[in-house]
Amino acid sequence: MEEQGVENVSLPLSQESFPDLWANVVMPISTIQTAALNEPTGSWVASLTMALMDMPDLNCLFELQPSISTLDTGSPPTSTVPVTTDHPGEYDFKLRFQKSGTAKSVTSTYSELLNKLYCQLAKTSPVEVLVSKEPPKGAILRATAVYKKSEHVAEAVRRCPHHQNEDSVEHRSHLIRVEGSSQRAQYFEDLHTKRQSVTVPYEPPQLGSEFTTILLSFMCNSSCMGGMNRRPILTILTLETPEGLVLGRRCFEVRVCACPGRDRKTEEQANKKESGPKQTKKRKVTPNTSSLTTPAKKMKSSSSGEDEDKEVFHFEVYGRERYGRYEMFKKINEGLDLVESDAEKYRQKGKKKDGQTPEGPKKGKKLLVKEEKSDSD
Incomplete structure (x- = not known):
């Protein structure tokens, strides 16, 4: 049945x-x-x-149903020395950072002068992504951290053991994280170079906006022992196809510190001094050097009791070659002052022999004159 x-x-x-x-x-x-x-x-x-x-x-x-194909985001570049030069590409790929100044209270600030991002540990740093036209469907954004100096560039950037042990997520060894879209973010590690990266799908700008914003967080301080250990790093942000073809690349330096505003201000001031023209320190010019730039003036002796001419003129000398000439002129000037001083001394001595002081006959005293004898005597 x-x-x-x-x-x-x-x-x-x-x-x-x-x-x-x-x-x-x-x-x-x-x-x-x-x-x-x-x-x-x-x-x-x-x-x-x-x-x-x-x-x-x-x-x-x-017969099995066809499995859902996942986007093959590929792996980080296998090259030992990654490319760190900017390449806007066909889509004019650009990055832009929010202006936040150098106040002590800011958690993230960007220096256009140094192309450097200063941020605090585990604090969100917004990065605006701009393109001239819409990338291919399924395009992704990849963030990779590399060391800036050539002696460290082959080494993978990782978090220090202390911060790794405090974290419980699966990708706790990664320095860079993407916030806001953590469910869509994927973390990769190259099998050959051990270099780590994080990817997130590219999202077109919303209505009325010209850029897409991604939120990056850096999970270790630049000074952490066992991690970056005060070694400067670069962040490479690339726009890629689902197959891993690079469409655009932008790089910027990152410093993770406790006070981003203060460090940015200090490094910008130091950079301006280094890039500006080298100026020799102004030496204290004595009154003897005044004859170098003014008409010859008869220097008054300090024993005259009158106030000396306190007007002083300075002039700047650039370059070692001119500095040597300056020393030569200085010696000539000192020699002229010495000759003038000796002439003044001889003049004073001549007056003393005549029975006169530099100030003339002193009051209350008469000059001794040899008495003349009369004819009767």
Whole structure:
């Protein structure tokens, strides 16, 4: 009764009932068993394979549904020395950072002068992504951290052991994380270079906006021992196709510190001093050097009791060659002052012999004059 009930049920999609299917399967199986008894072991395996291929109903029964294809985001570049130069590409790929100044309270700030991002540990740093036209469907954004100096560039950037042990996520060894879309973010590690990266699908700008914003977080300080250990790093942000083809590249330096505003201000001031013209320190010019830039003035002796001319003129000297000439002029000036000083001393001595001081005859005293004898004497 049960078999008759099953036969009477109409199955959707033109599927056959189990008795009909079994009747179609029994004959090939019996054929396979006969072939296995009559043929050697090596040949009946081939007969089994051919028999299974000739059973269309069995193939339909065990046919698997096609699996959902995941985007092959590829792996980080296998090159030991990654490319760190900017390449806007066909889509004019650009990055832009929010202006936040150098106040002590900011958690993230960007220096256009140094092309450097200053941020605090595990704090969100918004990065605006701009393109001239929409990238291919399924495009991704990849963020990779590399060391800036050539002696460290071959080494992979990782978090320090202390911060790794405090974290419980699966990708706790990664320095860069993408916030906001953590469910769509994927973390990769190259098998050859051990370099790590994180990817997130590219999203077109929303209505009324010209850019897409991604949120990056850096999970270790630049000064952490066992991690970056005060070694400067670069972040490479690339726009890629689902197959891993790079469409655009942008690089910027990153410093993870406790006070981003203060460090940015300090490094910008130091960079301006280094890039500006080298100036020699102004030496304290004595009154003796005034004759270098002014008409010759008769210097008054300090013993005259009158105030000296306190007006001083400075002039700047650039370059070592000119500095040597400056020393020569300085010696000439000192020699002229010495000659003038000696002349003044001789002049004073001459006045003393005549019985006069530099200030003239002193009051209350008469000059001693040899008495003249009369004719009678």
